[in-house]
Amino acid sequence: MVSVATMRMSEQAAAGVALQTGVASGEARDPNSPDTAVRNGNAVPVKASVENFSFYYGDFKALKSISMPVHEKRVTALIGPSGCGKSTLLRTFNRMHDLYPGNRYEGTIRLHPDNTNLLDPAVDPIEVRMRIGMVFQKPNPFPKSIYENVAYGLRIRGERNRSVIDDRVREALRGAALWSEVEHRLHDPATALSGGQQQRLCIARCLATQPEVLLFDEPTSALDPIATASIEELIHELRDKVTILIVTHNMQQAARVSDYTAYMYLGELMEFGETNQIFVNPKRKETEDYITGRFG
Ligand SMILES: Nc1ncnc2c1ncn2[C@@H]1O[C@H](COP(=O)(O)OP(=O)(O)OP(=O)(O)O)[C@@H](O)[C@H]1O
DSSP states (O other), X not given: OOSOOSSOHHHHHHHTOXXXXXXXXXXXXXXXXXXXXXXXXXXXXXXXXXXXXXXXXXXXXEEEEEEEEEETTSEEEEEOSTTSSHHHHHHHTTTGGGGSTTEEEEEEEEETTTTEETTOXXXXXHHHXXXXXXEOSSOOOOSSBHHHHHXXXXXXXXXXXXXXXXXXXXXXXXXXXXXXXXXXOTTSBGGGSOHHHHHHHHHHHHHTTOOSEEEEESTTTTSOHHHHHHHHHHHHHHTTTSEEEEEOSOXXXXXXXXXXXXXXXXXXXXXXXXXXXXXXXXSSHHHHHHHTTXXX
């Protein structure tokens, strides 16, 4: 991720700003495997591979032959101008498009290590959503207590043991950096929380079922700067535990929180790379124009 993103990219480069990147650590698999990518000299496993993926809303082709890796326990940002297909791609990961008739997938999205094609009609979308959680733009807690919001997914999975549920709820609220603020009011309605707390509750709700991937669709666009900073900090902490994909309109946020960035335009993937490379030394002029605010 990039620690300084407020200067124009060309100024950053000229000033020789040393941009900090998350350094891949020793969890590497075989570097020659197609499921790994070499980063900073270390192999980073791939959690999901998007392969030649296209998506149609009826006759409209919204995504065109996208291929990219999603690295394990890293944050990947999807950026690009309005309508380029960021949300369409993100929502594909938990098969949200299945809910509407006329939508059509082509190509594959494979989840590793089991190589499951998430788009295979034989793969149950409910099972996909257990493995891949989603946090939306606006916090959307259920009209239930704080505790029940987090316990919900566990109960759906059939967990009945009260002490197991208690432990998992506590662990998920801790994981979402909310525990200390709610431990004495677990049975209050979730709607009594502030917007930022509600968003962290929605993150805890996802974490309770221990997903492998978390999808964030502009998770801070409805929040004030302080709540935004706490969600960004949380995303930074969560990347040790879970693979994250985030859609954001905010270039500085993409630079701050992500390890990898995908720049999309008109349904195509224009450029994918490490975030510091994309922000400091993009290969394509279109990417540079977007990142520097000359376009979009
Ligand atoms: N339900 C739908 N039916 C038909 N077309 C759609 C539908 N949803 C999105 N589109 C179209 O698909 C394209 C990609 O939309 P998408 O919402 O994925 O873009 P985006 O990059 O996330 O945009 P934004 O940043 O404005 O949210 C756009 O041309 C949009 O108009």
